[in-house]
Structures are given as C-alpha cells and as structure tokens.
Amino acid sequence: MPDRKPSKYTDMLHLITPSKGLNVLSLDPYVAEGRLAMPYRYFPGPIATRFFLELRDNQRIMGIRCPTCGIVYVPPESTCGTCFEKLEEWVEVGNRGVLQSYTVTHYTLPVHPDHTPIIYGLVKLDGADTGFLHFLGEVENGALRIGIKMEAVFREERVGNILDIKYFRPASS
C-alpha cells in the first residue's frame, strides 16, 4: 500500500475535538445526534484585508470610492457594482451613522450568538453611501427607529475580522 501524505487541512484539526460520530439518542422512534465539523480557511483578499486591519489596528472604518460615480462603499468592494470600475481610493468614514433598517430575532441556531434577541441592523455610516450590515447591541426595548443615530462599539481584543466591531449601539448624543 503506498504511503500518502495527509491532506493540507490537518493543521486545523486542533480547533475541533474528534468524537465517535453518530450518537443514538432513541431507538424507537430512531433519533440520533450527528455532527458536521468542517474547519475551513478563508482568504479575504487585499481589499477586505486592509478593511479588517484598519479595524484591528486603528479602530477605523474604511470605505472605498468609485472614481466615476463617486459612491463610497462600506464595507469596501474591489469593483463598483454600477460602473464596473476598479476601486482604489480609500476613504475613512465615521464610526457613527444612521439606522436604515433592522430586524429582531428571538431564536438562535448553533451558528448564531448564544443570546436572544439577536438584532441585525443596516447602518449607513457618515460619509458612506451604502448600508453596513451588522449586529446591534445595548438596545433598550422599543428604542430602535429607522433614522436614529448609531455608533460602532469595538472589541477590546481585536483579531482582524468583522467581529472586531462588536455591534452598533444607539449613539449617545
């Protein structure tokens, strides 16, 4: 039998704990608990990398401006969706913005944060032309209205991903 090298992703196996597989909970009716463990690696590319590094190192939210139509995209894109222009002009936008839309969710799945409610909001930051989708937090019951001012809350320990912004909260005036 030839010797084969293990696949490349074995270096991520320490992130998960192996188990025996299917765990039978009940025989009649037959119900089993299964598992889907698939650690994977994602390369965000140069544009999103710069965006995440600015969040991590400077707590700055960066957008990118289209040279033709002038739209400022936040989060930044590499190509303008309307003009198909290559985007290279970085602009800093504010940590505050206007709530464009939101939704409140009262249940969680294993991929979600482990608390309810989970609130998603679309925030158009000062200087940006697009809505930025993220979690909302520190929200009093009934405090959300379309059009109110929101501000970004950064994590203490930032690692360079979208959750370096914990959430947006209603801005203190």
Next chain:
Amino acid sequence: MTAELLEIIIPLDLTYRWSAGPHLGAFLRGLKDGKIIANRCPGCGRLQLPPTPACGRCHIGMGEDWVELSHQGTVISYSFVVDPMYDAGIGDMRPVPYTIASIVLDGGPDVAFFHKLEESTPEKVKAGMRVEAVFRPPQEREGTMQDIIHFRTI
C-alpha cells in the same frame, strides 16, 4: 497594497439531530439485534436494503413486510481506500487503508449493500468472492452501521 494578508480560520463544528423514520429506523434497530432487515414491495415483491418507505419502481408505499436477510453474500464490486480523507462526522481523519465493497446478500435484494471488507490485500479481493458479516458483541452494539465491523472472507 498591504504587506500583511489576512487568513481567517472558521472552526465550523455543528451538531444536528436526525430522525431515521420508521423504515430506516427498523433497519438500524435490527442491526442492534444482530439482524440485517430488508422490506418487500407489496406490488413487485422486490426487496429493498436498507428498507425504504416507497418502492423506486412501483412508486407505491412499501408497508411493513420485513424480511430478515442472510449474513452471507457475494462481493460484486470493491474499492481500496488509501487517502486519509477527513470525516466531518467524527471531526478527524478517517483511518486508512480500508476496503469498501458492494455486497449482494444471499436470498436478498438486487440492491447491493455497502460495507467494509476485513481483507485489505488487493490480490486477495475479487468480484464474486464470498463474505459474511462480522457483528460487534451484543453489549457494544448501538444501532448504527458500525454494529457490523466488516465483512470477512468465508
């Protein structure tokens, strides 16, 4: 262009609950009792293994005509697996090498049954060879496909 390029690792690990339904459930409970159970179509009389809720040919409900099959059968096809493939169900690399085979059980359906063979020497495995199921001891069986350890050469 920044010098540092980020690499984001997502340690995706989800659990789910799965209900086998009455037909596959009967098959898996049968394994725990050391039995291999098929079901018979009331229309064409064909056996299905593992049991299914409907006949793939007649498109009618299969009912509950359970048939216990022989533990012996004939290998019709096989494959030697040597690549240590990742198994999302256990969160680890699947041990290699192993031999997977398509086995038609005696008196059974024309649908083959997939399981491992004990024999992993390529020269000793042939289509047409006779094999029999080796079950785990009763106290170790849980009602999964692993209740059959493998099929050994008769």
